[in-house]
Amino acid sequence: MSLNINNQLELLHDLLSLHAEEGCGSKSECEQIARLIQSIQQQNTIQSPLTNHYDHIRKYGEDGAVTSTMEQHILSHQEAFSTWLQSIKDSNY
Numbered sequence: 001m002s003l004n005i006n007n008q009l010e011l012l013h014d015l016l017s018l019h020a021e022e023g024c025g026s027k028s029e030c031e032q033i034a035r036l037i038q039s040i041q042q043q044n045t046i047q048s049p050l051t052n053h054y055d056h057i058r059k060y061g062e063d064g065a066v067t068s069t070m071e072q073h074i075l076s077h078q079e080a081f082s083t084w085l086q087s088i089k090d091s092n093y
Helices: 005-022 026-045 049-066 070-075 078-087
Strands: none
Touching: 005 026, 005 049, 005 078, 026 049, 049 070, 049 078
């Protein structure tokens, strides 16, 4: 079953929320974040608040997939999470 854009945005929000709230995550979650944002970019032809954050979120996922210090990686993005999460909500999922 393929996910539509709203399902993908909801899943992306859930993953980023968990990282932000719990301060931990896995490399596979980061890989999934990078894949989700890439898929959303390819499908989404409208301008939304999230558009401004695509590259940063994708880089977060890609870097997290190869980091040896996951907790530090997540902690270093704590300030960005609230902005990213709000932009996902504002994208009408």
